Amino acid sequence: MHALLMLLAMAVADDAEALDKFKADIKGKDGAGRATAVEELAKTKSPKICAKLASLLTGEVTEVKVAAAKGLAEQDDKKKAVAYLLAAVPPNAKDPLVLAPILNALGKLGQEAGAAEVNKHISDDELEVAKTSVEAAGEIKSATSFDPLIKALKDCEEILKPRDKNKPGGGFGGGFGGPGRLGGSPQNYREMRDRAQALKPEITKVLVSMAKVNCQDAQDWENWWKEHRATWKTEKP
Numbered sequence: 001m002h003a004l005l006m007l008l009a010m011a012v013a014d015d016a017e018a019l020d021k022f023k024a025d026i027k028g029k030d031g032a033g034r035a036t037a038v039e040e041l042a043k044t045k046s047p048k049i050c051a052k053l054a055s056l057l058t059g060e061v062t063e064v065k066v067a068a069a070k071g072l073a074e075q076d077d078k079k080k081a082v083a084y085l086l087a088a089v090p091p092n093a094k095d096p097l098v099l100a101p102i103l104n105a106l107g108k109l110g111q112e113a114g115a116a117e118v119n120k121h122i123s124d125d126e127l128e129v130a131k132t133s134v135e136a137a138g139e140i141k142s143a144t145s146f147d148p149l150i151k152a153l154k155d156c157e158e159i160l161k162p163r164d165k166n167k168p169g170g171g172f173g174g175g176f177g178g179p180g181r182l183g184g185s186p187q188n189y190r191e192m193r194d195r196a197q198a199l200k201p202e203i204t205k206v207l208v209s210m211a212k213v214n215c216q217d218a219q220d221w222e223n224w225w226k227e228h229r230a231t232w233k234t235e236k237p
Contacts, residue, residue: 018044019052035063042071050075054084057102058091065098073105082111089117096126103129107136115142122148122203123155127195131202138206141234146210146225153203154218156196163189210234 018041025037042053053075056068069088072081085102092098103121106114118140121133130152137145207221208214211232215221225232 014044015046015048018049022052031061031063034061035067038064038067038071042067042074045074045076047077047080050077050080050084054088057084057088057098062095062097065092066101069098069101069105073108078109078111079113082106082109082113085109086114086117096124096129100126100129100132103132103136107132107139110139110141112140112142115140115144119145119148123152127198130195130199134199134202134206138209141210143229143232143234146207146229146232149203149207150218150221150225153200153207153221156200156203157218159192159196160200 022037022041025040026034029037038053038056041049050072053068053071057065060068065088069085072085075081085105088102089099092102099121103118106118115137118133118136119142121129122137122145124130124133134149134152137149211224211228212235213224215224
């Protein structure tokens, strides 16, 4: 019991020292300087540090928010870190420069609780947010990610099909169904095609990694998942 009390006392002392150092380090610093201080703070792992990092995910400049998200991904209390990151999604939903690191952190933590939020952004209009979500889904390895991944792959394949210029609209009928950031206006064909070309191999790589099989296209993946949905189990470390 005495040894346990000593360890708790040392942890509290570490918390206080790290927080005091952080307060001193951020004084008069610009965004980059404060972000560096956040990175240093995150090296101490405890509930109090976790809570402090969470508080920096709102009301701060982009560099600090990004550093806080990365720091939460390294904390020992993964359940609390996931909860804090999920709470930070709504206030940062319109800022892909922050949203992507939050989703990346959810992937690094590898908790099932983060899967639903990650899945929502697999078909995001912003390529970096979508790619990060796909990668995060591959790290979490949740059965719930197969359907959105396969749907996103199908969207990419539809967009990359040769266009029939004799049809209305040039024969282009594909689209992305994720949260939009373009004010409701569709991306032009070139942007959508470039996005699909970049995203398709990332989705395929994650599906292969999770399923441990190769499928020819989205339809094959859909058929495979229908057959294995009830029996598939993840191989988490």
